[in-house]
Amino acid sequence: MAPKLPIYLDHAATTRTDPRVVEAMMPYFTEVFGNPGSRNHSFGWAAEDGVDKAREQVAALIGADPKEVVFTSGATESNNLAIKGAAMMYAKKPAGETGRGHIITAMHEHKAVLDPCKRLQKEGFDVTYLEPGKDGLITRDMVEAAMREDTILVSIMWANNEIGTINEIPEIGALCHDRGAIFHTDATQWVGKMPTDVKTDNIDLMSFSGHKLYGPKGVGALFVRRRRPRVRLTALQEGGGQERGLRSGTLNVTGIVGLGKACEICAQEMDAERERLFKLRRKLEDKVTGALSVTQINGHPDKRLAHLTNISFGFVEGESLMMATKEIAMSSGSACTSASLEPSYVLKSLGVGDDLAHSSLRISLGRWTTEEEVEYTADKIIEAVKKLRDLSPLYDMHNEGIDITKIVWQAH
Ligand SMILES: *Cc1c(COP(=O)(O)O)cnc(C)c1O
Numbered sequence: 001m002a003p004k005l006p007i008y009l010d011h012a013a014t015t016r017t018d019p020r021v022v023e024a025m026m027p028y029f030t031e032v033f034g035n036p037g038s039r040n041h042s043f044g045w046a047a048e049d050g051v052d053k054a055r056e057q058v059a060a061l062i063g064a065d066p067k068e069v070v071f072t073s074g075a076t077e078s079n080n081l082a083i084k085g086a087a088m089m090y091a092k093k094p095a096g097e098t099g100r101g102h103i104i105t106a107m108h109e110h111k112a113v114l115d116p117c118k119r120l121q122k123e124g125f126d127v128t129y130l131e132p133g134k135d136g137l138i139t140r141d142m143v144e145a146a147m148r149e150d151t152i153l154v155s156i157m158w159a160n161n162e163i164g165t166i167n168e169i170p171e172i173g174a175l176c177h178d179r180g181a182i183f184h185t186d187a188t189q190w191v192g193k194m195p196t197d198v199k200t201d202n203i204d205l206m207s208f209s210g211h212k213l214y215g216p217k218g219v220g221a222l223f224v225r226r227r228r229p230r231v232r233l234t235a236l237q238e239g240g241g242q243e244r245g246l247r248s249g250t251l252n253v254t255g256i257v258g259l260g261k262a263c264e265i266c267a268q269e270m271d272a273e274r275e276r277l278f279k280l281r282r283k284l285e286d287k288v289t290g291a292l293s294v295t296q297i298n299g300h301p302d303k304r305l306a307h308l309t310n311i312s313f314g315f316v317e318g319e320s321l322m323m324a325t326k327e328i329a330m331s332s333g334s335a336c337t338s339a340s341l342e343p344s345y346v347l348k349s350l351g352v353g354d355d356l357a358h359s360s361l362r363i364s365l366g367r368w369t370t371e372e373e374v375e376y377t378a379d380k381i382i383e384a385v386k387k388l389r390d391l392s393p394l395y396d397m398h399n400e401g402i403d404i405t406k407i408v409w410q411a412h
Contacts (some may be wrong), residue, residue: 003372005327010162011212012068012189012211012367013331014363017258018214024261025216028254036251037240043051047214047253054260058221061207063197070222070243071256075188078207081247082184082275083155085233087125087207090152090182096210100124101152104181105169107131107349111155113186117155126150136163136299136350137219140171151181158190158206162331162346162362163299164308165188173202188212192266193274193305197228197322199267204231210255213369215262219255222246273405277365278306283361285309287378294386298347310347316388317394318358321380324384325361328377333360 008016028050036051037042055066072078083103091100105117107129117127128146132138138156154176159166169185177181183207190196192213193204198206209220224246225231239248271310289295294314312333313321319341323330336358343357352360363377389395394404 003370003376007328007373007377009363009369009373009377010329010331011369012364013361014211014217015214016368017211017216017261018265020265021215021258021261025254025258028257032253033043036253037242050253050257050342051251054256057260057267058401059268061196062191063224064198064200065225067244068198068223068226070224070246071251071259072220072247073179073218073252074188074211074220075110075207076220077210077247078209078220079110079112079155079184079186080116080217081222081236082093082205082207083113084225084236085246086118086153086182086184086231087120088234089232089340092150093124094282094406095123098124099126099150101120101125102126102128102150104128104130104143104146104151104154104156106109108136108160108162108346109155110161110186111300113155113157130156132165132349133208134158134351135301136165137303138167138172140168140175143172144175147181148185149180151179152265153182153184155184155186158185158187159194159305160188160299160346162304162333163310163350164189164364165299166194166303166305169203170201173204176204177202182229185197189308191306192263193270195270198225204229206377207235210259210262213262213266218260219252219259221259224264241357252310263359273367273389274306277369280365280369280371281307281309281363282379283371284365284374285311287375295385296356297352298352307369308362309364310360310362312347312352312356312360313385314356315398316359316385320388321359321361321384324388325377325380327381331362331364333357334363337387357396 018228018248034043034047036048049360055069058069059066070381093100103125121127130142156171156172173183184203186207188209191208204225207224211217235246237248241246296312298310318334333347341352347357397404
């Protein structure tokens with residue numbers, strides 16, 4: 001049976017809010033509308049109870065103490081608070097000077113990590129951007145090789161949002177603890193999908209977001225370790241002193257309640273869901289790569305998220321491929337910048353060529369993805385790629401055994 005169209009396979013970009021989450025949020029728009037900062041009446045206390053419960057639900061999912069959870073507007077804000085807040089707190093020299101401290105991150109991090117790091121470079125910090133392996137991984141040894149006497153902060157994402165590869169996070173955390181550097185991880189694609197224990201995983205600071213784990217948009221959290229070591233941050237936003245002074249502003253009670261509920265559901269269901277999605281993803285990959293030559297799955301074959309795949313198709317033009325599959329929502333290996341279509345910097349950092357990067361698809365499955373949808377998608381991709389290749393003279397030459405990389409093109 002043909003599935004209902006369009007099909008959504010872009011869960012790494014955002015997820016639908018689970019109806020159970022919406023239901024939990026509803027009373028907090030109306031009856032329970034108080035400001036949790038209102039300490040002297042029952043309206044405030046009721047709202048505060050909702051926030052307290054959510055803080056416990058979030059903490060339980062990641063093995064933290066509720067006091068270690070700071071609510072934010074999402075992972076972008078959490079990353080900014082973690083990276084800039086730690087750099088300012090642990091700076092070795094005052095503002096205006098250079099050599100204020102060394103930071104290690106990676107080339108294929110999310111922009112919400114890279115851009116705060118670039119800002120800090122302008123403000124006198126040194127930043128090393130590690131190049132991932134061809135498999136997309138950042139290992140403990142890569143971080144160790146980049147460590148300096150003055151390294152104050154390491155920020156490495158847990159799972160990559162474009163290729164789903166999983167970095168050596170507990171090992172990198174242990175290294176940082178040995179060397180006295182603060183360790184932050186952007187775990188936006190990881191939390192809620194994979195078991196997490198901030199204590200045994202050696203995390204000091206961890207960012208994540210509601211809308212990537214079936215909660216609402218505009219709410220997220222930052223885990224801030226309180227013991228061994230006690231991590232301190234300079235607040236970026238000042239005002240009413242909410243969230244222990246780290247994030248002033250009236251709390252987004254409805255969003256926070258939704259994030260809490262979303263975390264509770266993930267804690268209960270993620271193991272079964274991961275297994276189900278892993279099988280579907282494998283089916284999709286096997287079907288597509290079995291039917292089509294010159295395809296490659298980007299990133300490490302095993303050290304990757306269960307629900308996400310990134311496939312490059314040789315001899316097809318990326319834009320045409322997206323057009324031919326437009327009833328399926330997926331991401332392409334191109335990013336629209338203002339003027340042009342740029343190949344993904346993440347794929348580039350793995351050494352994927354521009355052409356292949358453009359003709360790549362990121363497909364991310366989710367809670368309501370069905371087997372029918374996956375079958376339909378695989379068939380549609382196969383059909384589209386075959387059609388496009390039929391029109392490609394380069395593909396003909398490739399099939400005739402001509403190595404097209406060796407052709408010297410004549411200018412006329
Ligand atoms: C989506 C995403 C972000 C940004 O999260 P927002 O909550 O939308 O600000 C940051 N990092 C990664 C890895 C992401 O996937």
